[in-house]
Amino acid sequence: MADASPDNPSALGRVPVExxxxxxxxxxxxxxxxxxxxxxxxxxxxxxxxxxxxxxxDRLIGRGELQEMEGDQAGRLAVRLTEVARTDESG
Structure with missing residues (x-):
């Protein structure tokens, strides 16, 4: 299977996730x-x-802080990541 790292985006790596x-x-x-x-x-x-x-x-992937965007995105909400959840299956 092809490496889906940010340096080598495969087709799967380009699928949007909500x-x-x-x-x-x-x-x-x-x-x-x-x-x-x-x-x-x-x-x-x-x-x-x-x-x-x-x-x-339904999978927790991280935590963060709400913040308001500035500039041409002023008034829009964003999340600054403060914690990324572990992705291994062992817990």
């Missing part, structure tokens, strides 16, 4: 969920400065 960023979870009751209206606020289980988690599918 990354999901988890900033926290809310735990409303069913009654609270059904009564949600515009401008309702759901309190999350994390603080603003807490790390966010990055997932590829």
């Amino acid at each position: 990354i999901t960023i988890s900033v926290g979870r809310a735990h409303p009751t069913v009654t609270e969920l059904l009564s949600l209206e515009r401008d309702a606020v759901l309190t999350l289980d994390r603080a603003i400065g807490d790390p966010v988690e990055l997932f590829a599918g």
Whole structure:
């Protein structure tokens, strides 16, 4: 099989992967969920400065900090990686 390192990108290495960023979870009751209206606020289980988690599918791949882009990307969110999860299958 061809080496898929950044120096030798194979066809597989060019396949885009969707990354999901988890900033926290809310735990409303069913009654609270059904009564949600515009401008309702759901309190999350994390603080603003807490790390966010990055997932590829359901696999945790890292953690990071939210930050706002500058320049021509001003106002867009980004994640600065602070930890990359181990990728070996042994744990």
